[in-house]
Amino acid sequence: MWKIIGSLAVIAVIVLFITFNISHVSDISFIIFTVPDVPVYLTIFISLLLGALGVLPFSLSYRKEKRQAKSIEHLEQEINDTFSKKFEEVPEKGKKGRKKKQKASDTSIDVSP
Numbered sequence: 001m002w003k004i005i006g007s008l009a010v011i012a013v014i015v016l017f018i019t020f021n022i023s024h025v026s027d028i029s030f031i032i033f034t035v036p037d038v039p040v041y042l043t044i045f046i047s048l049l050l051g052a053l054g055v056l057p058f059s060l061s062y063r064k065e066k067r068q069a070k071s072i073e074h075l076e077q078e079i080n081d082t083f084s085k086k087f088e089e090v091p092e093k094g095k096k097g098r099k100k101k102q103k104a105s106d107t108s109i110d111v112s113p
Contacts, residue, residue, distance in 0.1 A: 021041045024039065025038060
C-alpha cells in the first residue's frame with residue numbers, strides 16, 4: 001500500500017515539475033552541433049537516466065561481491081563446524097586416557113568378603 005502511495009507522490013511531483021517548466025527551453029551544444037529549443041525538464045530527466053545507467057554496473061558488482069562474501073563466511077563456518085565435530089569424536093590418547101580407563105576398571109571390581 002505504501003509503495004503505491006509513494007509512487008503516486010513521485011509521479012505528482014514529476015508532473016508538477018514538468019508543468020511549471022514546460023515553457024522554459026534551452027539550447028544544448030555538443031562539440032560538433034547544437035540542438036535548439038530543448039525543454040529544461042527533458043534535459044534534466046535525460047541526465048538523470050544517463051547517470052543511473054552509469055552507476056548501474058558498479059551497483060551490480062557491489063551486490064555480487066557482498067553475496068560472495070556471505071557465501072565465503074557460510075563455507076568457513078561449515079568447515080569449522082565439521083572439524084569441531086570430528087575432533088569431539090576422536091578418543092583421548094596418551095597416559096591420561098589410559099589412567100582413566102584403569103580407574104574405571106578398578107572401581108568396577110567388587111572385592112567384598
